[in-house]
Amino acid sequence: MSQKPTSGAKKPLIRSYGRRRTKGLRPIRTNAINNVLPSVNIVLPDDSVSVDPQSLFDLSVKNVWFEIGFGNGEHLLHQAIRHPEIGFIGCEPFINGVSALCVGIRENNVSNIRIWPEDARILMERFKPQTLDRLFLLHPDPWPKSRHHKRRFVQTETLDEMARLLKPGAELRMATDHRDLAIWLLDKTCFHSAFKWLATSADDWRHPPDDWPETRYGQKGVKAGRPPVYFSFQRI
Numbered sequence: 001m002s003q004k005p006t007s008g009a010k011k012p013l014i015r016s017y018g019r020r021r022t023k024g025l026r027p028i029r030t031n032a033i034n035n036v037l038p039s040v041n042i043v044l045p046d047d048s049v050s051v052d053p054q055s056l057f058d059l060s061v062k063n064v065w066f067e068i069g070f071g072n073g074e075h076l077l078h079q080a081i082r083h084p085e086i087g088f089i090g091c092e093p094f095i096n097g098v099s100a101l102c103v104g105i106r107e108n109n110v111s112n113i114r115i116w117p118e119d120a121r122i123l124m125e126r127f128k129p130q131t132l133d134r135l136f137l138l139h140p141d142p143w144p145k146s147r148h149h150k151r152r153f154v155q156t157e158t159l160d161e162m163a164r165l166l167k168p169g170a171e172l173r174m175a176t177d178h179r180d181l182a183i184w185l186l187d188k189t190c191f192h193s194a195f196k197w198l199a200t201s202a203d204d205w206r207h208p209p210d211d212w213p214e215t216r217y218g219q220k221g222v223k224a225g226r227p228p229v230y231f232s233f234q235r236i
């Protein structure tokens with residue numbers, strides 16, 4: 001399945017991700033793409049129909065949590081194993097990462113994950129309002145050059161969309177080890193009228209909550225002497 005980063009009659013989406021694949025997948029990963037992905041891949045109905053994300057799961061799920069840019073899927077898999085009663089939707093256009101998550105799904109016999117191997121924004125605009133209970137954006141690409149800032153995932157428009165989809169009181173979690181991006185994320189989100197930053201002390205953003213495993217990018221940041229910051233916001 002391949003869908004262009006455009007959204008109906010609206011203006012084309014600015015590409016926010018880098019490579020879609022690197023050369024050569026190991027056989028175990030290729031096998032997982034061929035044999036696991038088809039059963040967890042999200043297939044949307046006709047363009048005119050809005051989708052309730054809960055309907056994407058065979059089993060009945062209490063809530064839906066959504067991860068944008070899951071990388072190799074370590075965090076998503078950890079959360080899905082920990083919360084079998086919750087439905088997890090992960091979006092990631094980098095096919096090597098998708099294949100890693102598919103391997104994890106098979107090895108752990110997980111049935112509460114659905115994957116959108118494309119740009120998250122295309123899926124988000126198809127969802128009905130107030131249908132997500134939690135949203136994760138962990139270590140989004142920093143796009144450090146000023147001329148590339150427009151590629152950063154967090155923009156006023158994407159925050160508007162997250163606000164539309166999250167239920168009142170729902171949590172939006174973000175993390176980054178990139179100093180300039182951290183300021184950007186805070187600035188854009190704190191000044192958005194739909195979100196409230198939940199930090200009450202520096203400990204709240206210097207240390208992840210207990211249920212928040214560090215991802216590959218987070219570990220890389222720690223090793224390189226760039227400890228990540230962790231932001232939790234509430235949809236007002």
Ligand SMILES: C[S@@+](CC[C@H](N)C(=O)[O-])C[C@H]1O[C@@H](n2cnc3c(N)ncnc32)[C@H](O)[C@@H]1O
Binds near residue numbers: 017091137216218
């Ligand atoms: C720096 S990596 C972090 C991966 C992972 N969250 C982690 O912490 O290890 C950022 C990821 O976001 C993905 N990404 C960027 N733009 C995206 C979009 N519009 N929709 C979904 N994923 C996106 C990229 O492909 C990339 O894998």
